[in-house]
Amino acid sequence: xxxxxxxxxxxxxxxxxxxxxGLYNNxxxxxxxxxxxGPITAGQxxxxxxLTTGSVTALIDRLENNGYVRRQNxxxxxxxxxxxxxxxxxxxxxxxxxxxxxxxxxxxxxxTDEELELISTFLGKASEVLxxxxxxxxxxxxxxxxx
Numbered sequence: 248x249x250x251x252x253x254x255x256x257x258x259x260x261x262x263x264x265x266x267x268x269g270l271y272n273n274x275x276x277x278x279x280x281x282x283x284x285g286p287i288t289a290g291q292x293x294x295x296x297x298l299t300t301g302s303v304t305a306l307i308d309r310l311e312n313n314g315y316v317r318r319q320n321x322x323x324x325x326x327x328x329x330x331x332x333x334x335x336x337x338x339x340x341x342x343x344x345x346x347x348x349x350x351x352x353x354x355x356x357x358x359t360d361e362e363l364e365l366i367s368t369f370l371g372k373a374s375e376v377l378x379x380x381x382x383x384x385x386x387x388x389x390x391x392x393x394x
Contacts, residue, residue: 250373264343270313273298274306278315278340281332286319288327297385 265275273296280295281287287295293303307330310316315334321327334340355363 260347267343268339270315271306271309273302274309274315277303277306277310278332278334281316281330282334286329286331288321288329290327292330297381 261275261279262272265272268275270278277292277296280292284291284295289303289307290300292298292307293300296303296306298306307316307318311318314337315332317331317333319329319331321329358366
């Protein structure tokens with residue numbers, strides 16, 4: 248239940264942060280994915296967000312217009328475009344996250360190095376489990392609704 252509660256609070260925090268930045272929730276989710284993954288193709292972003300390629304194109308247009316990303320031609324495949332994150336340079340992003348970062352650093356300082364290593368390992372493995380479950384749900388949903 249604590250993991251579920253943490254997940255719910257994370258989603259709520261993301262929604263609040265998106266709202267503070269004047270972004271749609273899916274746009275902000277894409278920004279966070281790009282922060283984690285680095286430059287990726289629009290197709291990869293579509294798979295990671297679960298959005299259609301058309302929706303991702305519109306999302307990228309909005310993010311590009313607001314200075315959060317730029318498009319770059321893929322040097323290996325002229326048909327592909329790589330989405331390059333730029334939001335790290337935006338003051339409003341860093342100022343939105345600074346209070347959370349400060350609070351989390353304070354929380355982390357109350358643990359030993361060994362405890363932090365254990366927590367970090369657990370969070371990494373929990374992320375892998377969640378990723379597997381996302382894929383499971385996507386494939387299960389497709390098979391339920393396919394003719």
